Amino acid sequence: MEGTRAIISRKAAVWWPSTPIRQCARPPRIVSATLIRAGQLTVINRGIAEQKGRLEFWVCDDISEWSSFHREIASRDGSRHHAIAVDCVPIMDIVNEFGVADYMKIDIEGNDRVCITGLAPAAAPRYISIEMAHSDGDLDIQRLFDLGYRGFKVICQNNAWHHGTVMNMGFYRRGSNHFVVRGVRRLRSAIARCAFGRRLGESGPWGEKTSGSWHSVDHARSVWRSLRDLDRRLGTQGLGWWWDIHAKK
Numbered sequence: 001m002e003g004t005r006a007i008i009s010r011k012a013a014v015w016w017p018s019t020p021i022r023q024c025a026r027p028p029r030i031v032s033a034t035l036i037r038a039g040q041l042t043v044i045n046r047g048i049a050e051q052k053g054r055l056e057f058w059v060c061d062d063i064s065e066w067s068s069f070h071r072e073i074a075s076r077d078g079s080r081h082h083a084i085a086v087d088c089v090p091i092m093d094i095v096n097e098f099g100v101a102d103y104m105k106i107d108i109e110g111n112d113r114v115c116i117t118g119l120a121p122a123a124a125p126r127y128i129s130i131e132m133a134h135s136d137g138d139l140d141i142q143r144l145f146d147l148g149y150r151g152f153k154v155i156c157q158n159n160a161w162h163h164g165t166v167m168n169m170g171f172y173r174r175g176s177n178h179f180v181v182r183g184v185r186r187l188r189s190a191i192a193r194c195a196f197g198r199r200l201g202e203s204g205p206w207g208e209k210t211s212g213s214w215h216s217v218d219h220a221r222s223v224w225r226s227l228r229d230l231d232r233r234l235g236t237q238g239l240g241w242w243w244d245i246h247a248k249k
Contacts, residue, residue, distance in 0.1 A: 042098070048108060048115050049088035057086040068109035091118040103127040103206050107244070116143050124148060124249070127207040129155075132243040134231045137224045141217060141245060149247035151214030154223040157204060157242040163212025164243065166219065169226045172241060210246055220245065 035041040047069065049055055058074035060066035060081050067081075068074045074081040091114075095101075104125045106112045112130040124147040130140055132154065141152070154164040156172070164172065205211070227243065 044094065045087075046094075047086045047088040048091050048094070048111060048118070050090065050114055050118065052089050052093070053087075054085045055088050056083050058083055066109060068111070070110040073109050091115050092120060092123060095119075095123040101125040104129075105206065106130045113140055113143070116140065116147065119147060121147050127246070127248050129206060129244045129246040132224065132227070132245050134228055137228070137245065138221055141220050141224060144245070144247045145217045148249050150217070151248040152217055152220035153210055153212055153214060153246040154220055154227075155204065155210055155244045155246055157244055163210070164223050164227075165212065165215070166222050166226070169223065172227070173230055204244075206246065207248065214248060 036043065047055060047057060049069075055069060057069055058067060058071045058081050060068075060074040060079050062079040062081075066074050066076060066079060071081070071083075100123055102125055104127070106115050106129065108115065109131075112133070116128075116130060128144065128147075128149065130144075133140060144152075156162045156164055224245075227241070
């Protein structure tokens with residue numbers, strides 16, 4: 001939930017259909033009674049699922065960001081984890097209750113597709129972002145296109161929210177631990193921190209504040225395909241990059 005303050009400041013609707021706040025191992029600093037009393041933040045203590053009901057949710061005790069409805073995600077790298085029962089609703093129940101958002105940030109560790117699949121085109125906000133699935137992210141890109149999105153950006157979340165394109169994939173193919181890449185990342189992170197007060201782990205900019213130009217759906221597929229192929233080539237070493245797909249209508 002890092003970065004929520006920046007989203008609130010632009011009066012976007014903020015929904016967090018992931019780890020219930022009371023279950024977070026490290027409660028987000030910016031979730032405060034002051035923001036809630038001011039009407040700037042509504043915390044919805046529900047998960048997003050295909051249908052209404054209670055589901056098993058796996059809380060990662062070591063890294064709270066890995067908490068997920070999928071045990072294999074919460075337990076990655078041997079992380080300690082435990083299960084709780086969470087009340088869940090379809091995403092359209094939330095939309096019907098609060099209205100269509102200006103921007104929807106979706107990052108629910110394995111269930112992003114459940115969220116966008118459950119959206120109706122008329123309920124899809126002008127701006128949206130989801131975490132990119134390395135293996136089959138093309139399915140999510142197609143779903144966003146079907147929802148009416150025509151502008152796309154693939155943003156690297158752990159490289160100072162840099163815009164990935166077919167022209168700069170050579171940089172990312174070097175790997176996240178290459179000495180040149182490490183130097184560039186440190187420089188970009190320092191600029192983001194000093195100039196904008198941003199820190200690694202935050203959601204980062206959204207909408208027109210994101211870096212780079214908007215591209216076509218075919219361009220987004222090409223970038224995803226390059227990253228998928230790189231991930232396959234690296235095998236157990238892992239890609240080392242964390243990407244979000246941003247889209248606008």
